[in-house]
Amino acid sequence: MTILLSLQGVSKRFGGLQALSNVTFDxxxxxxxxxxxxxxxxxxxxxxxxxxxxxxxxxxxxxRDKDVTGFKPYQLxxxxxxxxxxxxxxxxxxxxxxxxxxxxxxxxxxxxxSNAAKIANEVLEFVGLGVRADQLAGSLNVxxxxxxxxxxxxxxxxxxxxLDEVLAxxxxxxxxxxxxxxxxxxxxxITIIMIxxxxxxxxxxxxxxxxxxxxxxxxxGNPEAITNDPKVIEAYLGDPRLAERLLEEx
Amino acid sequence: xxxWQRYSGIILPILAVAALAIxxxxxxxxxxxESVFTILKAVALASSLNILxxxxxxxxxxxxxxxxxxxxxxxxxxxxQQWTLWNAILAGGFASGVLAFxxxxxxxxxxxxxxxxxxxxxxxxxxxxxxxxxxxxxxxGITLNFSVYKPYGxxxxxxxxxxxxxxxxxxxxxxxxxxxxxxKFGLGLLAIRENEDAAEVMGVYAPKAKTWAYVLSAIxxxxxxxxxxxxxxxxxxxxxFPLHASIELLVMVMLGGQGTVLGxxxxxxxxxxxxxxxxxxxxxxxxxxxxxxxxxLIIVLFIPAGAIGWLRHQLPTLRRVLA
Amino acid sequence: MQQINLLLTSLPDGILLGFVYGLAAMGLTLIxxxxxxINLSHGPxxxxxxFGTFYLFTRIGxxxxxxxxxxxxxxxxxxxxxxxxxxHRVINAPHLxxxxxxxxxxxxxxGLGTAAFTTSPYNVDFAxxxxxxxxxxxLGTRLIAALVxxxxxxxxxxxxxxxxxxxxxxxxxxxRAAAELMGIPSTRILALSFGLGTMLAAVSGALIATFxxxxxxxxxxxxLKSFVIGVLGGLGNPIGALFGGLVLGMxxxxxxxxxxxxxxxxxxxxLFVIILLVRPSxxxxxxxx
Numbered sequence: 001m002t003i004l005l006s007l008q009g010v011s012k013r014f015g016g017l018q019a020l021s022n023v024t025f026d027x028x029x030x031x032x033x034x035x036x037x038x039x040x041x042x043x044x045x046x047x048x049x050x051x052x053x054x055x056x057x058x059x060x061x062x063x064r065d066k067d068v069t070g071f072k073p074y075q076l077x078x079x080x081x082x083x084x085x086x087x088x089x090x091x092x093x094x095x096x097x098x099x100x101x102x103x104x105x106x107x108x109x110x111x112x113x114s115n116a117a118k119i120a121n122e123v124l125e126f127v128g129l130g131v132r133a134d135q136l137a138g139s140l141n142v143x144x145x146x147x148x149x150x151x152x153x154x155x156x157x158x159x160x161x162x163l164d165e166v167l168a169x170x171x172x173x174x175x176x177x178x179x180x181x182x183x184x185x186x187x188x189x190i191t192i193i194m195i196x197x198x199x200x201x202x203x204x205x206x207x208x209x210x211x212x213x214x215x216x217x218x219x220x221g222n223p224e225a226i227t228n229d230p231k232v233i234e235a236y237l238g239d240p241r242l243a244e245r246l247l248e249e250x
Numbered sequence: 251x252x253x254w255q256r257y258s259g260i261i262l263p264i265l266a267v268a269a270l271a272i273x274x275x276x277x278x279x280x281x282x283x284e285s286v287f288t289i290l291k292a293v294a295l296a297s298s299l300n301i302l303x304x305x306x307x308x309x310x311x312x313x314x315x316x317x318x319x320x321x322x323x324x325x326x327x328x329x330x331q332q333w334t335l336w337n338a339i340l341a342g343g344f345a346s347g348v349l350a351f352x353x354x355x356x357x358x359x360x361x362x363x364x365x366x367x368x369x370x371x372x373x374x375x376x377x378x379x380x381x382x383x384x385x386x387x388x389x390x391g392i393t394l395n396f397s398v399y400k401p402y403g404x405x406x407x408x409x410x411x412x413x414x415x416x417x418x419x420x421x422x423x424x425x426x427x428x429x430x431x432x433x434k435f436g437l438g439l440l441a442i443r444e445n446e447d448a449a450e451v452m453g454v455y456a457p458k459a460k461t462w463a464y465v466l467s468a469i470x471x472x473x474x475x476x477x478x479x480x481x482x483x484x485x486x487x488x489x490x491f492p493l494h495a496s497i498e499l500l501v502m503v504m505l506g507g508q509g510t511v512l513g514x515x516x517x518x519x520x521x522x523x524x525x526x527x528x529x530x531x532x533x534x535x536x537x538x539x540x541x542x543x544x545x546x547l548i549i550v551l552f553i554p555a556g557a558i559g560w561l562r563h564q565l566p567t568l569r570r571v572l573a
Numbered sequence: 574m575q576q577i578n579l580l581l582t583s584l585p586d587g588i589l590l591g592f593v594y595g596l597a598a599m600g601l602t603l604i605x606x607x608x609x610x611i612n613l614s615h616g617p618x619x620x621x622x623x624f625g626t627f628y629l630f631t632r633i634g635x636x637x638x639x640x641x642x643x644x645x646x647x648x649x650x651x652x653x654x655x656x657x658x659x660x661h662r663v664i665n666a667p668h669l670x671x672x673x674x675x676x677x678x679x680x681x682x683x684g685l686g687t688a689a690f691t692t693s694p695y696n697v698d699f700a701x702x703x704x705x706x707x708x709x710x711x712l713g714t715r716l717i718a719a720l721v722x723x724x725x726x727x728x729x730x731x732x733x734x735x736x737x738x739x740x741x742x743x744x745x746x747x748x749r750a751a752a753e754l755m756g757i758p759s760t761r762i763l764a765l766s767f768g769l770g771t772m773l774a775a776v777s778g779a780l781i782a783t784f785x786x787x788x789x790x791x792x793x794x795x796x797l798k799s800f801v802i803g804v805l806g807g808l809g810n811p812i813g814a815l816f817g818g819l820v821l822g823m824x825x826x827x828x829x830x831x832x833x834x835x836x837x838x839x840x841x842x843x844l845f846v847i848i849l850l851v852r853p854s855x856x857x858x859x860x861x862x
Contacts, residue, residue, distance in 0.1 A: 077453030543680025
């Protein structure tokens, strides 16, 4: 079991706010890791640190056996890391296909334009945006933009994929579809970290879960262990006795 | 993609420049040649600026500094060091490229309005510096001795030659613009323009890409500067770095449509044509700047994508041709 | 020894001029701070202030300092007009749009001004005597101008911090959306802010007219100085602008004692670019984005 990504004692502060303290975990290749926690817990900040947008004050990040602490986002992309954003960032004036080609051209495979176009077509089918290939990205609705965001990341054929709330705003059947998509991505051999609030989904597809609260790692383990962890329950519900009562009534 | 489809975006621009270049030869009038010369100069400058502004999304208000600096370097080599015109032009372009490389490394870190202000500051600093620089003639500048025109068949013939070189530079500019636009490098620039942070996350090495865009956008203006000062016979600091001209370049790019190959050509043609009309008309002569200003305001308020940009939005099928 | 003499004459003059530079820059930086727009018509408006004083002085014989009030009012109204016509539509568009919109106003004013006034120099022949301080003579016009600048600065401060419209302006500058949600009429406040900015520009022009001859193009160099000062003092920080103006004025006073005065622009703009690179928030801290 090779460890694809390893975080060791990662901390990040913004002025007076300690956004992350001492986050530590290993991510084996091929695993789906769920990252949960209340709003403001630092989940997206952690993604930003892993992805190179922020540099941690303390700690180390090891990706594919290389110490990448402090590496810039484009360096990590060239090593095979890709991510989606919670608030989508389409390249508005470019077509959907061109958006995806950027992912293929500048990812670790460094494709030329014509190969990138072929890869883009494949990925377009995979995420179901085939008919919209020539539309301007800015004209898509939010759900389609989220799929575009994912397609861009997939086109780079990454080793590690960071998904930031891909289920937000989707209805039940859309969520089920997306879960199937994520599982198919894992089947292609891509390791995934997912930030999510939709608990049903998380519990279903995560192999392991890390829980953040106020920047600290309060729990780590498989889904069952997490659901029964009193610290987690308190962080989400605020009152452990309330949790007991709810469990009794259920 | 089939070959003709791939190159369709370059056909219209080449035809446009060719038509411009041929027209004075057909009419045979020197005054037409001179007005087309101005247009060709504008096409070359605007297309080059477009690489930075239209493709990469960085607004330079002081782009004329490369025209002035390269022009000064080339003219100095021409007069003081007896270089040939061709070599001087190449040297001017090279000098501007180097300047852009050094500056870019420093100021491309700035975003938006801060970058624009920095480019203004650089233009003014360069103008003031050259004003003090004795090697380049200080405030009086450099004046060409008429004997310099002898190898080119005398002054009158030199004007004709200059015209052809201008056409060549304009053609070079649009070819460069096209090749950048349709290359992988260009795709990276467009990504930077749309969302620089997202582009970096996807692997675009933004600092290097921006610097090279800056360099590419500076070379041809440097060459044009040498040519223009050669034709003019002299150069002085305030002629070489006119801030107003710099902003007029912006107007041309925006008018025609930034981010396209055809746009700057159309914009240069329309703007210069309008200026020419205003300057010769008795009524508008004094207020031509006001009319240009009003036009710019209307464009900015109502058609921000420029003429070609607007057309591309309305007619998606023509997008590949109106590249 | 000769240098110290030069210094003693040019430095105080530079400092006094610096007050007026600071006033001009305050106009620019106020607009930037409130609505993130760099007013590229700043220069021509300064020039209009100069012409305003000129005509009031030569046609009506109105003392330039009394005429200031009128110039200020016209400057305010002009700014509101410019905001309504050119800026409002592009207030939320990318920076380039507002830069070009204000620049087009610049072109319009210069074009009309050139047609109306030509580019030959005009002069306001007003002398206010001088004060001797040891071996230094301070010109009356400079002293009064510096006083006026300080008055306006104080007035601006009082307006922003002690009146309700001023509070609204600060709210909109801080967070426009939130201010709107609390019922502040943001469009009117933005127009007012723009008008205040142009008013300061016009007033500084009126003061400069008592120093030097001018033309419609004279505003350009003061606009450039305002950029430099704005960045020095921190864009969006009016008090910083005043201090930045003093710094620039001092530099202009000191440099000619040590080298040719033609080097002054090189140093000014070199400093400008360096500050943009090294400390873009200015020496005194810019408004937080």
